[in-house]
Amino acid sequence: MDHYRVYGNPIQQSKSPIIHNAFAIQTAQSIQYDKQLVKLNEFEHVVKTFILEGGKGANVTAPFKEQACQLCDHLSDRAKLSGAVNTLSFHKGEIFGDNTDGLGLVQDLISHQVKLANKKILLLGAGGAAKGVVYSLLEQKPELLIVANRTVAKAQLIVDQYPHENIKSSSFDDTSKFEFDVIINATSAGLSGESVPIPKQIIKAKTICYDMVYGKALTPFLKMAQELGAAQVIDGLGMLVGQAAESFYIWRNVKPETDNIMRQLRAELS
Numbered sequence: 001m002d003h004y005r006v007y008g009n010p011i012q013q014s015k016s017p018i019i020h021n022a023f024a025i026q027t028a029q030s031i032q033y034d035k036q037l038v039k040l041n042e043f044e045h046v047v048k049t050f051i052l053e054g055g056k057g058a059n060v061t062a063p064f065k066e067q068a069c070q071l072c073d074h075l076s077d078r079a080k081l082s083g084a085v086n087t088l089s090f091h092k093g094e095i096f097g098d099n100t101d102g103l104g105l106v107q108d109l110i111s112h113q114v115k116l117a118n119k120k121i122l123l124l125g126a127g128g129a130a131k132g133v134v135y136s137l138l139e140q141k142p143e144l145l146i147v148a149n150r151t152v153a154k155a156q157l158i159v160d161q162y163p164h165e166n167i168k169s170s171s172f173d174d175t176s177k178f179e180f181d182v183i184i185n186a187t188s189a190g191l192s193g194e195s196v197p198i199p200k201q202i203i204k205a206k207t208i209c210y211d212m213v214y215g216k217a218l219t220p221f222l223k224m225a226q227e228l229g230a231a232q233v234i235d236g237l238g239m240l241v242g243q244a245a246e247s248f249y250i251w252r253n254v255k256p257e258t259d260n261i262m263r264q265l266r267a268e269l270s
Contacts, residue, residue, distance in 0.1 A: 004033045004251065005050060008061035011037045015265060016059055019244045022264070023256035031056075031252070043067050047088065047095075057089045057251045059244075062188070065099075065128035072097030078135040081161050084128040087247040098250055101129070102136025104243030105184070105212070105236075112234050114182060114208050116140035122180045123147045124172070124196055125187035126154040129212055133186065134158055138165045148175050148198070172198050179204070185211040185221045195220040203228040212236040216269050237265060 006016040020033040038046050043064045050058065060068040068085040069075065073094040079085050085097035109116060121142045123130055126149035137145055148170040149155035155169035170178075176199040183203065189196050203209065209225035214235035218226060222233040241258045249255045 002031045002056040002251075003050075003054065004031055004057050004059075005055060006033075006035045006059040006061060007038045007043065007046065007064055008035070009038055009040060009063060011035050011061070014061065015240060016061075016244060018265070019241055019261055020248060022261045023245065023248045026260075027248075027252065027254045027256050029252050029254065038064065044071055047071060051090045051093070051095070055090060057087070057247075059247055060086050060088060062128065065132065069097060071095055078102060081135050082131040082133075083161075084132040086132060086243065087250055089250060098247075099132045099135075100243040100246035100250070101132035101239070102134070102139075103246045104239040104241070105133045105210075106136045106140060107242045108234070108236075108238030109182070109210065111238060112232065114210075114232070114234075116142055116182065118143045119181040120144045120179060121146070122175060122178070122183045122202070124183065124185045124198065125149060126151070126158055127186070127188070129188075130186035131158055133184070134162065134167070137184075138162060138167065142166065144168065144178075146170050146175065146178060146180075148172050150197070172196075175199060175202050178202070180207060182208045182210065183225075185209070185213070185219070188213075189219075189221065195224055200224070200228055203230050205229050206231050208232045208234070210234045210236070212239060214240065214269070237269070238262060241265070 014035045017033050024031045065084040074096045076098040079097045079099040087098040089096040145167045147155040152171050159169045207230045209230045211219045211221050214237040225233050
């Protein structure tokens with residue numbers, strides 16, 4: 001039986017073991033997948049210990065995605081550009097890093113009939129969560145992607161990674177100078193129950209609002225968007241399941257079906 005794991009801090013809330021073990025049953029794969037809380041200064045040690053114990057791969061969640069990138073011997077193009085890794089594979093003593101967050105996000109948006117090609121997209125935040133999805137969003141050929149952050153210089157560092165793409169940085173306040181078709185919240189505000197400090201007028205009747213965070217109720221960002229009459233509000237549960245399916249495919253070379261586990265998790269939430 002092959003062993004996999006997800007690392008994070010906090011980690012108690014992680015649904016990854018439920019998802020991956022369901023994928024394993026569905027696809028008849030012999031794996032064991034669990035979760036581990038990692039102290040902030042022990043990530044590298046914990047990963048290398050797992051490799052020595054025969055672990056085959058791991059998922060990485062906050063706050064270790066950027067640290068995971070530094071640990072890898074080989075990176076996929078999207079992981080290299082994003083500087084953030086959520087999927088580690090171990091082979092002959094070497095660590096391979098990829099980032100499936102962007103694929104999970106884009107697939108979830110497409111499943112909700114959200115078109116991204118030739119659209120104006122606003123991405124809120126400039127941490128690991130935002131970095132991990134820019135590559136996949138740009139692959140959809142939007143008219144413009146704006147990365148907005150409280151510290152604009154941090155957003156600009158992301159923009160600088162893509163010199164030939166339609167991407168710009170902005171402060172939260174300056175987003176009022178643009179019109180957006182899709183607004184994606186990649187800040188951690190939803191986790192702490194805070195709202196995102198953006199001008200309310202950027203959310204219009206045609207705007208689709210997406211939050212990478214999910215919970216029993218709407219996040220503060222999605223609640224605000226709904227109150228402002230946004231066309232559609234979508235939480236990040238589908239992204240979670242989608243990125244997990246991509247990680248599973250990298251490890252096992254089989255693509256699991258996601259609808260059933262989505263229904264199960266949604267029912268558990270409600």
